[in-house]
Amino acid sequence: MKLFTFKGGIHPKDRKERSRGKSISFVYPSTNSVTIPVTMGGSPNTPIVNVGDQVIKGQVIANGSGPISCPVHASISGTVKKITTHLVAGGAEVLCIVIEENKENPDREKTMYMDVLDPFSLSREQVIQRIKDAGITGMGGASFPTHVKFNYPETAKIEHLIINAAECEPYLTIDETLLNEKIDSVLDGIQIAQHVVSAPAIIALEANKSFLLNSIQEKINQLSKDNKLKHKIEVCIVKTKYPQGAEKNLITALTKKEVPSGGLPFQTGCIICNVGTTIAISESFRLGKPLIERPLTISGDGCSNPMNIKVPIGTLVGDLIPETIQLEKNVVKILNGGPMMGMAMQSADFPVQKGTSGVLFLTEKETSTSNPMPCISCGKCIEVCPMQLEPVLMAKAINAGEIEESKKRGLLDCIECGSCSFVCPSDVPLVQTFKLGKKILRDNKGK
């Protein structure tokens, strides 16, 4: 079979065997409370509940008025205890709503979902409205609101709906486990998305997940035999290479087209969607259920029982320790996300959000904690950059205060995948420098 791929990239150890094949179990936080950030993707929301209010699972608790705002729902039933700032992924303190389950009469079955709808009898606008009401955002990590993604200009012609199951970050196995366990929901979600974009779909799997190919293909064949498919769905195997799952690179690997600098995927005729998102779309119609639960991988050598779990959104990772997650003594890094683009946290006391695809507990042996040495200009970073930028020269320009020069060299095109820092033989903090450079550019613009 032909393997699709892109130019550049790196081959880190995938380390997925630790949590591979572990079925997804639903876990409730031990404290029976959740800390839900008011905004998870889209423009800023404001809380629409007050401290002391009784809320029911599925009820909207925060919303915004802008076209790219995305509502947030209660993920458990209970009482609003606090509305306060709390540490979240990335290290910032943001406004969160703390809901605690009522001690007497904790009715976990009680829900306040939306009406069940048949997506295929609805217009494109109605489908997009439901996706918005369900608070669905991209579940690959960036948390871009899905309804905004589908609301591309009418003049754009969509040729491909790409289902991103590349999962190129090491350790993470949640997408492959979902494809294994919930393939029916995935295919249903794909068909609903196809109803919006009217285009054939491609499920893109990295070669290290090609064992899923046959089971997925069988399901697709079954659907097309029953004449249920209005548009084609096919499975493509892409090369196991990081960052194969980066939106722009996956589009290029599959279609040979490039997203223009500063542009969006629809300009290449592609809409790209994560596996978890398709399930959320399916459930929002079939069950009327908003996005209130999040499947994720827990892994790393610092965790003695790596697993795939599903938790209510807002669950503090610390509340799963030690009842669910057993840790070793030698954890040196706690990551929200994968080891390439994930963020190191100072403690496990942060909530699982809509975009949290994994939490990793790394030991000293498996992570890099070495100090940077001087750059020797070997140019390896240029060889691996998936955007064909020159990281070494961009970083030198930023460090010299020549921010405009680094912009000319494509600073804003950097996708922060970390390939350059990964290969750097001198451990120069390249991505960090680019994040800083982008911030300086933003600040300059604000002035």
Place this chain on the structure above:
Amino acid sequence: MQENILNDIYLSPGPHFSGKRKSWQIMLMVIIALLPECVMGVVYFGIPALITILVSVASCVLFEALFQKAIKRPLQINDLSAVVTGILLALTLPSTTPIWMTILGACFAIVVTKGFFGGIGCNIWNPALSGRAFLLMSFPVAIGSSWVAPKSDALSTATPLANISNYVNQFASTNECYWNLFIGNHAGSIGETCILAIIISGLFLLVTRIIDWRAPLMMILTCSVCTLLVGKDVLITLLSGGLLFGAFFMVTDYTTSPVTKPGRYIFGFGCGLITFLIREFGGYPEGVMFSILIMNTLVPFLNKLSKRKYGYGLKKQSAKKDGGKA
């Protein structure tokens, strides 16, 4: 939970994984790659060659350590870069170089060329080559024309490059001449004569992806084509002097060569062209050293040349499409 996370937790931006190949490992690979040249140099030129290599390496490391200590920087000799400089410098010197001259060359290479400009990664000119250039200009007789033939002590044998027709005429057939040049059985710098060893080392570095093929290939090609154009023997050009040694080990020096791919092509082209011009029209029999040093100066400008980035240069396409629709 608390008892588990009592040890130090590192906070750092991603990525939290890193590749295996570190700077000192790259330097170690280069040192390994240079061993065949060292061995062949000692085979042809004997103990003096060995002494030159050892003195050069030892003094480079020593000067590096002393300089870092003097300017109160952390000691970084374990990155092995000074060892590489030491070997490279020795291999470009004749085996007859007096020990004190070797030490002086090492001092110039490490302290003046590298240290004064900011240390590893910051120097403009190739340290080993500038060390050699400094010695050649200071002591033109000792470095520039005190050659010995392999396995002899007699001084003042000219290198093949100095008088090519003379050299070729002493052989019964041109093939024999090529063969002698190929295995390095002639007067010259310690490590530059044995082309066979250089090719083995060069291939090793290319296969392990320590060096990039662009600049060396362009240098060799340019020099060959120019030689061909003036109607001279291309094989002699390739096999004599330091062309291949320079192409594989000097032109590919990370710090003093461009990092961009188009820059590397032009860099190699310039090195080849200037080498040819000096050899053909210049006052020195050999031009590799000066050509590389001259091109080193241009590296910041050559780094301005870059290839197309992702998502750029596609405007024409979409403009055409839109135009077609309208």
